[in-house]
Amino acid sequence: MANVRLDGLYKRYEDVVAVNDMNLEIEDGEFICLVGPSGCGKSTTLEMVAGLTSPSEGTVHISDTDVTEFPPKDRNIAMVFQNIALFPHMDVYDNVSYGLRLRSVPKDDIDDRVGRAMEILQLEGMLDRMPAELSGGQRQRVAIGRAIVRDPEVFLLDEPLANLDAKLRVHMRTELQRIQRELDVTTVYVTHDQAEAMTMSDRIAVLNNGRLQQFAPPLECYDRPANLFVAGFIGSPSMNQVHGRVENGVFESESFDVDVAESGVEDDTEAVFGVRPEDVYPAWRTEDVTEWSRGITTTVDVMEPMGDEIFLYLIPERLSRRGDAAVIEGEEGEQQTLLMAVDPDADVAEGDQIEVVFDRTKSHLFDAETGEALVHSLQPEPPEVEKGD
Amino acid sequence: MATETGLTDRTDEDRNVLERWSRLAILDSDRVYRGLFAVIVGFFLLIALFPFYWLLLLALTPERLFSDLGLVPIAFNVASFIEAFQVVPFHWYMLNSIVMALMTTVIVIVIGSVAGYVFGRLDFRGKTALLLAVLIISYFPPTAFLIPVFNLLTGNVEVLGISSPRLYNGPGAIVLPLSALVMPLAIYILATFFSQIPDGLEDASRIEGSTRLGALYRVIMPLAAPGVATIAILTFIITYNEFFFSFLMTNGEPENWSPIVWGITRYQGTRAIQYNLMAAASIVGVIPMALIVVLAQEKIVSGLTAGALKE
Numbered sequence: 009m010a011n012v013r014l015d016g017l018y019k020r021y022e023d024v025v026a027v028n029d030m031n032l033e034i035e036d037g038e039f040i041c042l043v044g045p046s047g048c049g050k051s052t053t054l055e056m057v058a059g060l061t062s063p064s065e066g067t068v069h070i071s072d073t074d075v076t077e078f079p080p081k082d083r084n085i086a087m088v089f090q091n092i093a094l095f096p097h098m099d100v101y102d103n104v105s106y107g108l109r110l111r112s113v114p115k116d117d118i119d120d121r122v123g124r125a126m127e128i129l130q131l132e133g134m135l136d137r138m139p140a141e142l143s144g145g146q147r148q149r150v151a152i153g154r155a156i157v158r159d160p161e162v163f164l165l166d167e168p169l170a171n172l173d174a175k176l177r178v179h180m181r182t183e184l185q186r187i188q189r190e191l192d193v194t195t196v197y198v199t200h201d202q203a204e205a206m207t208m209s210d211r212i213a214v215l216n217n218g219r220l221q222q223f224a225p226p227l228e229c230y231d232r233p234a235n236l237f238v239a240g241f242i243g244s245p246s247m248n249q250v251h252g253r254v255e256n257g258v259f260e261s262e263s264f265d266v267d268v269a270e271s272g273v274e275d276d277t278e279a280v281f282g283v284r285p286e287d288v289y290p291a292w293r294t295e296d297v298t299e300w301s302r303g304i305t306t307t308v309d310v311m312e313p314m315g316d317e318i319f320l321y322l323i324p325e326r327l328s329r330r331g332d333a334a335v336i337e338g339e340e341g342e343q344q345t346l347l348m349a350v351d352p353d354a355d356v357a358e359g360d361q362i363e364v365v366f367d368r369t370k371s372h373l374f375d376a377e378t379g380e381a382l383v384h385s386l387q388p389e390p391p392e393v394e395k396g397d
Numbered sequence: 398m399a400t401e402t403g404l405t406d407r408t409d410e411d412r413n414v415l416e417r418w419s420r421l422a423i424l425d426s427d428r429v430y431r432g433l434f435a436v437i438v439g440f441f442l443l444i445a446l447f448p449f450y451w452l453l454l455l456a457l458t459p460e461r462l463f464s465d466l467g468l469v470p471i472a473f474n475v476a477s478f479i480e481a482f483q484v485v486p487f488h489w490y491m492l493n494s495i496v497m498a499l500m501t502t503v504i505v506i507v508i509g510s511v512a513g514y515v516f517g518r519l520d521f522r523g524k525t526a527l528l529l530a531v532l533i534i535s536y537f538p539p540t541a542f543l544i545p546v547f548n549l550l551t552g553n554v555e556v557l558g559i560s561s562p563r564l565y566n567g568p569g570a571i572v573l574p575l576s577a578l579v580m581p582l583a584i585y586i587l588a589t590f591f592s593q594i595p596d597g598l599e600d601a602s603r604i605e606g607s608t609r610l611g612a613l614y615r616v617i618m619p620l621a622a623p624g625v626a627t628i629a630i631l632t633f634i635i636t637y638n639e640f641f642f643s644f645l646m647t648n649g650e651p652e653n654w655s656p657i658v659w660g661i662t663r664y665q666g667t668r669a670i671q672y673n674l675m676a677a678a679s680i681v682g683v684i685p686m687a688l689i690v691v692l693a694q695e696k697i698v699s700g701l702t703a704g705a706l707k708e
Contacts, residue, residue, distance in 0.1 A: 058600075081608065087600070093595070095598060095616055097620055106606075107606045110605060110611070158605070
């Protein structure tokens with residue numbers, strides 16, 4: 009059992025900084041996800057923990073031992089790779105027992121441990137198969153078997169589910185969680201899929217451009233995103249973000265105004281207003297909302313029925329009055345339409361005019377310049393809200 | 398139209414073999430290609446195999462019948478194959494050659510694979526320049542090095558008061574220069590093979606508990622088996638067949654590690670050359686090569702199919 013600590017970790021390549029001042033404290037037995045878009049440095053960070061890449065600066069501690077200069081084999085870690093990386097010239101038994109054989113563990117002991125791992129992974133009877141004869145899911149499980157059989161202190165997973173089909177991915181996701189709970193091993197899991205990160209981990213480390221954006225439990229990242237990037241990255245579909253300005257206690261934008269006087273945000277601030285699609289309500293269903301904003305008249309532009317809910321793309325009246333397509337589309341991909349999630353039985357059609365309100369306790373304001381979150385509620389003291397569904 | 402070209406004027410019974418064949422060839426062009434293929438392959442086979450046939454003929458003909466020797470065997474004197482070993486300790490020369498070829502192969506594989514790993518899988522400053530230097534060396538004709546290498550290995554070069562080793566009449570005098578000559582090719586081919594093994598496999602091996610070198614020998618080399626086998630066979634054949642260094646670095650005595658080349662020249666006395674024994678010895682000398690090619694071919698093919706199965 010081990011904790012992992014990254015101190016001021018940097019990785020510089022010739023012209024890029026892949027990882028920029030990474031500080032992380034991962035507790036014993038914790039399951040954390042490194043999540044971020046491609047090229048954000050999450051895999052590099054994992055490789056530095058594994059010892060496959062050496063950091064340009066900073067230290068890595070495992071179990072309070074400085075392992076920065078240790079080769080991978082002396083770190084007592086196990087890793088599952090995105091491309092699975094089973095040795096194609098060895099059968100399942102040889103693959104799984106590879107690490108044990110290298111450490112000259114007695115044969116009986118090896119058989120015992122391999123047997124147990126195969127049981128956990130439901131791979132009994134596959135020991136003499138070659139990797140090429142296995143299905144994708146089986147290969148993945150063999151790779152996990154190879155990792156758990158050595159009883160490592162830290163378990164590193166680099167997008168292990170990325171190459172599996174959607175159905176298998178969801179299955180393996182729960183499987184992995186079960187295994188992790190059973191073994192109670194400190195786990196670092198790299199993924200670009202925020203849904204994986206949300207569902208599996210104890211804490212999420214959101215990375216962007218090599219920098220740590222937020223390191224918090226999934227729901228905190230969701231409900232109290234530290235900045236615009238986290239707000240946009242965590243949650244699907246992502247949070248509505250509207251650029252504007254706080255003036256005389258009112259957030260003013262091209263789309264709508266919101267009274268933000270009670271939030272304590274200073275006047276004369278360039279700000280971004282953020283609200284998740286599920287916190288936008290039609291005005292006729294305000295009984296769900298404890299504190300709501302003033303109604304905004306909008307036109308339904310596009311409907312996306314998902315089955316369990318419908319996503320509505322709304323054009324605020326103020327924008328549509330200007331009738332300028334470019335404004336509605338937004339410049340440089342800046343979002344101008346408002347996304348709302350409604351029940352599937354809601355009586356709306358494309359082209360309808362509806363009035364919507366925001367849940368003020370779940371509306372966010374971000375500093376437009378730095379992107380840092382200013383407030384996560386427009387109420388002075390967010391009351392204990394029980395979300396009705 | 399057929400009538401104009403005259404192709405159907407006559408029936409097949411009127412034509413000779415050549416005419417019939419050409420008529421069919423005009424109708425079906427594949428016949429021409431098959432025919433050409435047979436002719437060309439036949440020609441090359443003739444060139445490659447005739448010497449062997451001639452050797453066999455020489456070996457089977459007693460010396461006194463040489464003047465009557467034609468293309469058809471006129472005697473069947475198998476005894477020369479035994480006599481060849483009685484006159485000269487040819488088995489000893491063969492053993493020398495085989496041992497030295499094996500030594501060279503081991504040296505080339507061990508050092509070449511490490512160098513191939515470095516060039517194929519690592520990134521470092523000056524890599525291209527270094528690889529190019531290795532290649533340039535391999536372009537020189539080996540003969541160009543002969544005199545300096547001879548001086549070096551006979552203890553005639555002194556560096557800072559330390560004399561170079563005296564390896565003349567020892568295996569080192571042949572194994573070392575030949576290893577150096579084959580090495581550039583080995584490095585180049587192995588680097589190409591190793592660079593194609595996915596990084597993940599090496600990483601996995603290192604995480605599981607091996608060093609880089611361990612990963613090379615346990616994972617990378619087995620997966621690059623066709624390349625390694627190619628280099629091993631090539632090195633063995635080159636060393637076994639080599640004439641120049643083999644001839645000049647030893648004095649011809651079997652106990653002084655003289656190879657097959659020397660053994661064969663030993664049938665040449667001051668007054669007579671025992672051509673039949675020489676031919677018999679040559680044929681025996683070829684047998685290890687033939688065996689290796691047959692066995693190795695299987696190995697190369699199995700290596701290739703194993704490689705095809707990987708993801």
